[in-house]
Amino acid sequence: MLRTIIMTTLLTTLFITNSNISFAGDIKAGEKVFNKCKACHSVDEGGKNKLGPNLWNIVGSPIAAVEGYKYSKALKAYADEAGNWNEENLTAWFKKPKGLVRKTKMIFPGLKKADDITNLLAYLKANGK
Numbered sequence: 001m002l003r004t005i006i007m008t009t010l011l012t013t014l015f016i017t018n019s020n021i022s023f024a025g026d027i028k029a030g031e032k033v034f035n036k037c038k039a040c041h042s043v044d045e046g047g048k049n050k051l052g053p054n055l056w057n058i059v060g061s062p063i064a065a066v067e068g069y070k071y072s073k074a075l076k077a078y079a080d081e082a083g084n085w086n087e088e089n090l091t092a093w094f095k096k097p098k099g100l101v102r103k104t105k106m107i108f109p110g111l112k113k114a115d116d117i118t119n120l121l122a123y124l125k126a127n128g129k
Helices: 002-018 027-034 073-082 087-095 114-126
Strands: none
Touching: 027 114, 087 114
């Protein structure tokens, strides 16, 4: 019995420490990751669109719907099928934008580290609603 408990605890610990799962994300670390995005995006309430759209309140918002920004036909088509930005599609987008929407205008290749993606998502969630 004790052996089973020890093995279960050990395997659980190994899974948690070696998985790419981050349960909440770090907003401050996400702000640092967002520095890679600042040249093209703002994240201020009422902020201006730049080369890319303002990302204020993006999580949960309709895809390709920031007022005043001209989106690619490809992203508009994706918006018709996917609806709103959520954790799942934003994670895929942050990882490889052209992997999610092949003909997007976005030139950023994506983030490689799962923690960076999770932290950026936490930061963007904090900058909305």
